[in-house]
Amino acid sequence: MNPPDDGVRAVEAVLFASEAPLTLDAIRAHVGDGIDVRAALAALEADYAGRGIELVRRGERWHFQTAGDMAHVLRRDREEARKLSRAGIETLAIIAYHEPVTRAEIESIRGVQISKGTLDVLMEAAWIRPAGRREVPGRPLTYATTAEFLSHFGLASRRDLPGIDDLRAAGLLDLVDLAFEQAEVAPEDDAP
Amino acid sequence: MNPPDDGVRAVEAVLFASEAPLTLDAIRAHVGDGIDVRAALAALEADYAGRGIELVRRGERWHFQTAGDMAHVLRRDREEARKLSRAGIETLAIIAYHEPVTRAEIESIRGVQISKGTLDVLMEAAWIRPAGRREVPGRPLTYATTAEFLSHFGLASRRDLPGIDDLRAAGLLDLVDLAFEQAEVAPEDDAP
Amino acid sequence: MKGTVPAYMKRFCPAEVCSTIAAMDDDTLTIDIDGWEGPLDLLLALARAQKVDLRQLSILDLVQQYLDFVEQAKRLKLELAADYLVMAAWLAFLKSALLLPRDPEQEPSPEELALRLQLRLERLQAMREAGARLMAHDRVGRDVFARAAPEGLRTVRKSVWQAEIYDLIAAYGRVSARTRPVMHIVAERPVMTLEAAIERVSRLVGQRIDWATIESFLPEDATGGFRKSALASSFLAALELARRGKVELRQQQAFAPLYVRGTA
Numbered sequence: 001m002n003p004p005d006d007g008v009r010a011v012e013a014v015l016f017a018s019e020a021p022l023t024l025d026a027i028r029a030h031v032g033d034g035i036d037v038r039a040a041l042a043a044l045e046a047d048y049a050g051r052g053i054e055l056v057r058r059g060e061r062w063h064f065q066t067a068g069d070m071a072h073v074l075r076r077d078r079e080e081a082r083k084l085s086r087a088g089i090e091t092l093a094i095i096a097y098h099e100p101v102t103r104a105e106i107e108s109i110r111g112v113q114i115s116k117g118t119l120d121v122l123m124e125a126a127w128i129r130p131a132g133r134r135e136v137p138g139r140p141l142t143y144a145t146t147a148e149f150l151s152h153f154g155l156a157s158r159r160d161l162p163g164i165d166d167l168r169a170a171g172l173l174d175l176v177d178l179a180f181e182q183a184e185v186a187p188e189d190d191a192p
Numbered sequence: 193m194n195p196p197d198d199g200v201r202a203v204e205a206v207l208f209a210s211e212a213p214l215t216l217d218a219i220r221a222h223v224g225d226g227i228d229v230r231a232a233l234a235a236l237e238a239d240y241a242g243r244g245i246e247l248v249r250r251g252e253r254w255h256f257q258t259a260g261d262m263a264h265v266l267r268r269d270r271e272e273a274r275k276l277s278r279a280g281i282e283t284l285a286i287i288a289y290h291e292p293v294t295r296a297e298i299e300s301i302r303g304v305q306i307s308k309g310t311l312d313v314l315m316e317a318a319w320i321r322p323a324g325r326r327e328v329p330g331r332p333l334t335y336a337t338t339a340e341f342l343s344h345f346g347l348a349s350r351r352d353l354p355g356i357d358d359l360r361a362a363g364l365l366d367l368v369d370l371a372f373e374q375a376e377v378a379p380e381d382d383a384p
Numbered sequence: 385m386k387g388t389v390p391a392y393m394k395r396f397c398p399a400e401v402c403s404t405i406a407a408m409d410d411d412t413l414t415i416d417i418d419g420w421e422g423p424l425d426l427l428l429a430l431a432r433a434q435k436v437d438l439r440q441l442s443i444l445d446l447v448q449q450y451l452d453f454v455e456q457a458k459r460l461k462l463e464l465a466a467d468y469l470v471m472a473a474w475l476a477f478l479k480s481a482l483l484l485p486r487d488p489e490q491e492p493s494p495e496e497l498a499l500r501l502q503l504r505l506e507r508l509q510a511m512r513e514a515g516a517r518l519m520a521h522d523r524v525g526r527d528v529f530a531r532a533a534p535e536g537l538r539t540v541r542k543s544v545w546q547a548e549i550y551d552l553i554a555a556y557g558r559v560s561a562r563t564r565p566v567m568h569i570v571a572e573r574p575v576m577t578l579e580a581a582i583e584r585v586s587r588l589v590g591q592r593i594d595w596a597t598i599e600s601f602l603p604e605d606a607t608g609g610f611r612k613s614a615l616a617s618s619f620l621a622a623l624e625l626a627r628r629g630k631v632e633l634r635q636q637q638a639f640a641p642l643y644v645r646g647t648a
Contacts, residue, residue, distance in 0.1 A: 017534050017536060019534045019537070030537060065529060067528070068522040068528050070528075071527040071528065084519070086421070087421065089515035089516070089518070090511055090512060090515050092515065092518070093511045093514040096518070097514055109504075109507055109508060109511060110421065110422070110424070111508065112422035112424070112425070153521045153523060154521050155521070161518070162514060162517040162518065162521075163513075163517070167514070170510075171503075172506060172510045
């Protein structure tokens with residue numbers, strides 16, 4: 001490694017010491033305005049490419065983490081992350097690919113009602129959040145994913161969601177015609 | 193940085209993700225016997241020399257930490273503008289008009305006791321300073337204003353402060369009723 | 385039949401689903417529909433069993449399979465949840481609409497309905513695959529790890545005290561005013577003095593023959609505070625004149641009207 005300049009070192013130290021991923025502004029608040037944070041991040045990204053530690057961008061935030069191919073030396077004594085139910089995984093995927101999306105829209109895509117617990121579990125994991133109301137009759141609440149979601153699943157942005165461009169091109173992410181589909185599938189649906 | 197070999201990368205990742213400094217044996221338990229941990233540590237030590245992160249040995253244990261000279265960026269001072277309390281501004285005014293003045297004199301002029309905190313705040317703001325002791329029984333400390341006081345309030349000297357007649361002409365002594373009633377309602381209002 | 389899955393049922397349902405079909409008693413089987421997440425899920429499972437791209441799917445075949453499945457379930461006295469039967473009814477309608485001669489009035493057309501069903505299956509399938517791919521990503525705490533013991537970043541708050549010159553001067557004005565000798569001035573108020581009342585009552589009482597209320601001795605234009613003052617002074621005047629023997633006073637009871645009459 002070539003010893004980096006003090007600006008790069010400062011950004012490196014701040015990211016290394018931080019307990020959570022940091023935005024450009026948060027980094028700048030620590031290292032001061034005299035440092036080109038963007039350039040320092042680019043330098044660090046290059047410096048760490050191919051090492052056992054990597055600098056990654058998750059949403060608008062940056063952090064260091066171990067390289068993905070090192071999982072085998074790290075995993076042994078870790079608890080496996082709590083397994084999400086199938087309903088939970090599908091609901092999370094639907095929110096991530098369609099956000100902001102209402103509960104009724106999620107239910108329409110899955111063809112079943114969502115149990116209350118499903119959204120709660122995703123909120124508790126801090127992967128989804130309420131994202132305002134849709135200005136349609138009933139003003140239903142919409143849901144969207146969070147910065148923690150991107151960070152947890154290793155996505156630089158929602159554009160990194162696997163296959164999202166193809167799905168959109170195929171029209172599979174278009175908003176659902178709710179009135180029609182609910183009438184068709186579940187006329188006795190007593191969902192709230 | 194030259195991309196290191198997988199042995200070095202594995203040791204790097206294990207040290208990074210560890211909750212505590214690790215011994216050679218503990219590292220070896222993670223990365224396996226096929227890796228020369230000692231050589232990997234030497235390589236890492238060289239790689240990180242002069243960076244914002246350092247590999248350090250504490251006794252028989254190894255870990256990464258931020259470089260010592262980067263401590264200043266990990267701590268960020270944030271300035272918060274705060275308005276001086278009524279007790280604070282009155283005390284400051286009395287000191288400015290009567291300096292040097294003892295605490296007992298300030299209290300006598302204000303007609304209300306002042307808390308230690310009030311003077312502390314004015315000292316913290318660097319607007320007042322201790323100005324020697326009065327040669328009377330008990331030798332009480334006196335207070336006076338500072339150059340910072342003059343500059344903060346845009347005064348060339350203390351003589352620029354309006355006199356009592358000026359105050360009366362400006363109607364500032366007519367505040368009496370309101371001020372008096374408030375003082376009566378809250379005679380112990382003395383927080384800084 | 386107890387505890388076994390008929391061969392013809394296996395044809396229609398994926399292995400993991402069929403394993404949840406269990407014998408409840410001799411002639412009733414119950415399907416644990418937790419295995420399927422609703423009729424759409426079952427339809428998708430059946431569609432995937434056709435082993436073709438969902439876009440090449442024969443909706444008619446799929447509909448027939450679903451209807452067969454529900455028929456078999458009925459024959460076996462399987463208890464299906466209501467939404468499965470609702471879906472069956474709708475699919476039966478779709479099937480007949482697709483097979484019968486076209487009713488040009490019908491909107492949307494059966495082909496359109498079939499297309500939408502296919503789209504829904506595709507969409508569910510896409511989300512299911514997306515979820516699986518998402519879960520397979522490098523996940524923090526499973527595949528990649530953040531630093532376990534970061535030093536942490538600290539923010540130290542420092543107060544910057546603020547005050548304006550006006551605040552300072554006004555504060556001194558306030559303190560000075562507060563501690564300066566206070567002079568009390570009583571504002572002038574309209575009153576009727578006792579002397580004036582005695583003069584007035586003794587003059588008026590001479591002009592009257594009979595009992596008159598004390599109020600009738602007040603000036604007609606007396607209002608507000610002046611009237612109260614005049615009433616109080618006139619009352620005192622009446623007492624004083626009674627003491628001198630110039631007037632008589634009469635009152636039926638407490639708070640009743642007070643009458644005054646000259647003694648002359």
